[in-house]
Amino acid sequence: MRTIDWVDGAVVIVDQTRLPGEVVWLHLSTVDSLIDAIQRLAVRGAPALGVAGAMGVALAARSSDDPSVVADLVHRVETARPTAVNLARGARRAAAVLPSATAALEVALRIRDEEIESSAEMARLGADLVTSLCGPSARLLTHCNTGALATVVGGTALAVAFELHRRGTLGGVIASETRPLLQGARLTTWELARAGVPHRLAVDSAGPFLMARGEVDAVILGADRICANGDVVNKVGSYAHALGARAAGIPFICVAPESTVDLSAPGGAEVEIEDRGAAEIVGSSAPPGTAAVNPAFDVTPASLVTAIVTDTRVWHP
Ligand SMILES: CSC[C@@H](O)[C@@H](O)C(=O)COP(=O)(O)O
Incomplete structure (x- = not known):
């Protein structure tokens, strides 16, 4: 099972705050919901945060045509937690191909696949x-x-x-x-x-x-x-x-x-x-x-x- 993935326009994660009692899947389709999940450790761990950061940029790009609004959302994703370098790095990699939301998502999926191979x-x-x-x-x-x-x-x-x-x-x-x-x-x-x-x-x-x-x-x-x-x-x-x-x-x-x-x-x-x-x-x-x-x-x-x-x-x- 992939504990984080992109499905039908949303970031799908196992809610790690509910384990080991129950396996609950969250479908996060807004930047706010993703940032909340990152900050309360529903998704956590450096490589997973890298994937989440890049997918967060894809969500941001899909949410607005206004570059300054998108830039603000990207900054909030990047800085949602400070210590794991993967989060900001993943977000920046995806942000480098903006304004194309499609290209940002492609980068996010590539980071996901890279982490699978790295493991x-x-x-x-x-x-x-x-x-x-x-x-x-x-x-x-x-x-x-x-x-x-x-x-x-x-x-x-x-x-x-x-x-x-x-x-x-x-x-x-x-x-x-x-x-x-x-x-x-x-x-x-x-x-x-x-x-x-x-x-x-x-x-x-x-x-x-x-x-x-x-x-x-x-x-x-x-x-x-x-x-x-x-x-x-x-x-x-x-x-x-x-x-x-x-x-x-x-x-x-x-x-x-x-x-x-x-x-x-x-x-x-x-x-x-x-x-x-x-x-x-x-x-x-x-x-x-x-x-x-x-x-x-x-x-x-x-x-x-x-x-x-x-x-x-x-x-x-
Ligand atoms: C493969 S994960 C390595 C680290 O990210 C892990 O050991 C860790 O410290 C995670 O901290 P967390 O606060 O749970 O995100």
Whole structure:
């Protein structure tokens, strides 16, 4: 199943906020509805956001003949979330062929197809790397969700786990729950269960201890932006897993398509990290009015990254 696609003049997505309870498909035919879906994480994950951004431009171009109205809509799509480079990059690629709505849609469909092809390549390259580093029964720890939900089909890091399982060389997956929106607990476990991959769920803070106790052979996760110096910007909690991996002496592997590599960002310090506000973490557990800091992403310095697997190469930053 394609978790994001273009059908009959609308962007069609699985509403990721409703998983794992129910599979609800949303038909988004306006730019406003798409931006709302992006901001409340009904569609999320860097490669999927790239497709959404480009399709958003196609929606914008179909909605008005006024170039300034379209330009304003494109800008809103591009900036709906700041950290994953794919969103702005996808939107800009499609915007480059405006004012033709048909041409913008063609670009969006091309980006969708590129991400589908990238996923297969990353799965192959990543599985080869994991087996060479960890042997024939690798036990992986992953963070956030990097499966089909975050791409179109397959995934990035999770596609590697699927491929190892298909080859019979996977020793199991620990899914880190991914506070506060629980992409690991809600989405990754759902995808692993559907694929019949043996897995267990752990709280985020257990990761480094499980590595120290010898229960993990490698950490494997995705990225929202890979900087020119090899810094990896990914879901908050990734950095703690990288420190744990270094302390335990196990590989820390990032899997992401070339569309997530941003050579215009020299390092992680130059990337805008989305802060999603207090409500998501204060919830009902803290006294009302408690101040909070809620970075949705963090930066793992290149020095802690064993390898970055893209669809074309294995990079040791
Ligand atoms: C293949 S997806 C890689 C990343 O986009 C993923 O790990 C991640 O951090 C997603 O964050 P999210 O806030 O859920 O969009």
